[in-house]
Amino acid sequence: MDNSVINRENFKFAFKNVTYNIGVENKFFRRKARTILNQISGEFRANEISAIIGLSGSGKSTLLDCLSGFRKNYTNGSFLINDNEISVETIKRLSSYFMQEQTLHPFLTVTEILIFSLSMKGGDNLKENEKNLRIEQILEKLSITNRNNTLIKDLSGGEKKRLQIAIELVRDPKILFLDEPTTNLDSFSTVQCINFLKSLTREQKTVICTIHQPSASIFKMFDHIYAISNGFCIYQGSSKNLISFLKELGLTCPLHYNPADFLLEIANNDYGNYNKLLIDKIENGKRNYENYDESKFDTNSIEVFTKEKNYKENSVSYFYQVHHLMLRTFLSTTRDRTLFFMRFGLHLIIGIAFGFIYKDIGRKGSIALDNYRFAIISICFLLYTSYHSLYAKFPLEFPIIKREHFNGLYGAKAYYTAMILFDAPIILICCIIYTSITFFLTDQPLELYRYLMFLMICLVMSYAAQSLGIMFTSLMNIQMTTTFGTIIMMPFFLFSSFVIFSKDTHPFLIYLFDANFMNMAFKGSVNSIIGLNRTKFECDEFYCHYSDPKKILRDFEMNVDMTHAVLTLMITYDLEMIFVLKEEEI
Numbered sequence: 001m002d003n004s005v006i007n008r009e010n011f012k013f014a015f016k017n018v019t020y021n022i023g024v025e026n027k028f029f030r031r032k033a034r035t036i037l038n039q040i041s042g043e044f045r046a047n048e049i050s051a052i053i054g055l056s057g058s059g060k061s062t063l064l065d066c067l068s069g070f071r072k073n074y075t076n077g078s079f080l081i082n083d084n085e086i087s088v089e090t091i092k093r094l095s096s097y098f099m100q101e102q103t104l105h106p107f108l109t110v111t112e113i114l115i116f117s118l119s120m121k122g123g124d125n126l127k128e129n130e131k132n133l134r135i136e137q138i139l140e141k142l143s144i145t146n147r148n149n150t151l152i153k154d155l156s157g158g159e160k161k162r163l164q165i166a167i168e169l170v171r172d173p174k175i176l177f178l179d180e181p182t183t184n185l186d187s188f189s190t191v192q193c194i195n196f197l198k199s200l201t202r203e204q205k206t207v208i209c210t211i212h213q214p215s216a217s218i219f220k221m222f223d224h225i226y227a228i229s230n231g232f233c234i235y236q237g238s239s240k241n242l243i244s245f246l247k248e249l250g251l252t253c254p255l256h257y258n259p260a261d262f263l264l265e266i267a268n269n270d271y272g273n274y275n276k277l278l279i280d281k282i283e284n285g286k287r288n289y290e291n292y293d294e295s296k297f298d299t300n301s302i303e304v305f306t307k308e309k310n311y312k313e314n315s316v317s318y319f320y321q322v323h324h325l326m327l328r329t330f331l332s333t334t335r336d337r338t339l340f341f342m343r344f345g346l347h348l349i350i351g352i353a354f355g356f357i358y359k360d361i362g363r364k365g366s367i368a369l370d371n372y373r374f375a376i377i378s379i380c381f382l383l384y385t386s387y388h389s390l391y392a393k394f395p396l397e398f399p400i401i402k403r404e405h406f407n408g409l410y411g412a413k414a415y416y417t418a419m420i421l422f423d424a425p426i427i428l429i430c431c432i433i434y435t436s437i438t439f440f441l442t443d444q445p446l447e448l449y450r451y452l453m454f455l456m457i458c459l460v461m462s463y464a465a466q467s468l469g470i471m472f473t474s475l476m477n478i479q480m481t482t483t484f485g486t487i488i489m490m491p492f493f494l495f496s497s498f499v500i501f502s503k504d505t506h507p508f509l510i511y512l513f514d515a516n517f518m519n520m521a522f523k524g525s526v527n528s529i530i531g532l533n534r535t536k537f538e539c540d541e542f543y544c545h546y547s548d549p550k551k552i553l554r555d556f557e558m559n560v561d562m563t564h565a566v567l568t569l570m571i572t573y574d575l576e577m578i579f580v581l582k583e584e585e586i
């Protein structure tokens with residue numbers, strides 16, 4: 001071991017006895033705990049770049065998730081800064097997490113995404129020129145200065161990676177966690193990326209990254225190595241001390257052989273079972289195979305980090321977050337108009353199609369019953385387009401918002417508010433397109449209040465359906481919402497007076513009809529077309545059974561007080577909104 005004493009700056013982030021258990025399914029569908037991290041300890045220092053290495057599935061990403069606070073449930077153990085215990089919340093405030101998946105908005109430019117991150121961090125405190133200067137400095141460091149106005153989707157893989165790091169740096173974190181930052185990079189870009197990360201350590205930052213099989217030259221660039229095998233620590237210390245550490249156990253690394261590969265082969269039992277010996281020698285991470293000058297540590301310096309509340313916290317108001325989120329959505333939507341135009345186009349095409357299918361129903365007594373069918377199908381169409389409108393965006397956006405929300409850019413409430421506010425005028429335009437075309441083509445009486453009533457019912461129902469979609473998305477994960485989202489609508493449909501009448505059900509169930517927004521939407525739309533004292537239809541055949549609109553309303557149990565219908569829809573919308581906006585996690 002190299003015995004020269006190292007003076008590192010007085011910041012040490014350590015963890016003690018960290019255990020992480022996960023429930024796994026066995027063949028009887030019971031959940032059984034599996035331990036991924038076993039009472040491991042370790043430490044990382046400022047001015048050092050540390051690599052967490054290990055075989056695939058050894059627990060590298062899990063350790064990074066636990067250290068950064070990304071996985072806090074089922075994590076046991078303690079976290080310390082300069083030997084003072086700190087909470088996961090403090091770590092989150094001091095750090096930024098670079099996730100493995102590329103999570104960037106493809107239709108924003110490099111500058112726009114950085115301005116957004118900076119605004120969310122500093123709000124209005126920074127002047128425009130200060131923001132631009134800060135961004136210029138970061139881009140210069142990352143060698144992407146000439147790509148300022150390029151859309152993210154047009155950047156190369158390496159540039160995207162560097163930009164993602166830049167976004168995290170905007171918030172000036174003390175600790176930077178990076179999950180496999182060099183994956184998919186060629187050897188030149190890998191060296192460039194590690195060199196850049198190394199340069200950050202000169203600014204008092206603690207850089208911790210997981211890395212998959214580093215080459216010998218990359219391995220040497222790391223100051224500190226933390227090696228894991230099956231959730232246990234098998235080495236902790238400097239990269240240059242690894243060979244002597246192994247030698248003490250009788251494991252001699254062949255000349256010109258990559259020490260990282262040698263260690264991973266030992267972990268894989270290629271030379272016999274040495275794992276237990278390694279774990280014991282390094283005391284499962286309690287020991288550091290490096291000499292530090294511990295007298296340099298000032299244990300009081302913890303105050304600086306824990307008391308400095310707005311170090312990484314959201315320093316901007318809820319309204320400021322909503323405003324910037326809406327602005328960002330507006331920019332992306334104006335550049336990628338596919339979904340936007342598809343929604344308008346869909347309402348236009350379906351409106352024309354239904355208009356022709358139900359042509360003349362507003363005038364002819366022989367087909368008057370089709371007015372009831374037309375109102376029901378209109379509600380079903382608008383209900384599903386609104387219900388799916390936002391959660392269709394989720395699979396694409398989810399990794400992005402998860403990262404941004406985790407890194408403290410904005411709250412869940414601000415995100416949902418911005419999403420709903422941005423979508424509100426789109427739903428309004430879609431409803432106007434659909435109702436105007438169908439009302440005219442089906443030859444309904446040209447009475448303004450009747451049309452407005454039809455539009456209002458369709459609109460409020462669409463908002464209620466949209467918020468229901470968001471509510472389920474916020475409650476379940478994306479796969480669950482996509483799989484069960486449509487099935488969840490079935491009970492609403494069942495008690496909507498379409499499948500079964502309330503008079504034929506148990507009196508106890510009547511309330512399910514009265515409180516059901518879909519029932520009120522069906523009844524409200526049918527009433528706005530053939531209710532409201534509509535005169536009899538002209539009978540164009542020998543006998544027209546339903547030429548009297550009152551008869552349709554009575555036979556199909558469609559009579560409703562319009563105020564009751566509108567109020568039920570509005571209350572449903574409000575209740576769902578209250579539920580969604582009280583969510584704290586995305």
Ligand SMILES: Nc1ncnc2c1ncn2[C@@H]1O[C@H](COP(=O)(O)OP(=O)(O)OP(=O)(O)O)[C@@H](O)[C@H]1O
Nearest residue numbers: 022024036054055056057058059060061062063212
């Ligand atoms: N949510 C989870 N549910 C079940 N098992 C999990 C979960 N997360 C991690 N694991 C398991 O924990 C082990 C460690 O996973 P982890 O992703 O930390 O490995 P890794 O060392 O980062 O691997 P790689 O280098 O392949 O990314 C793996 O066996 C993985 O299957």
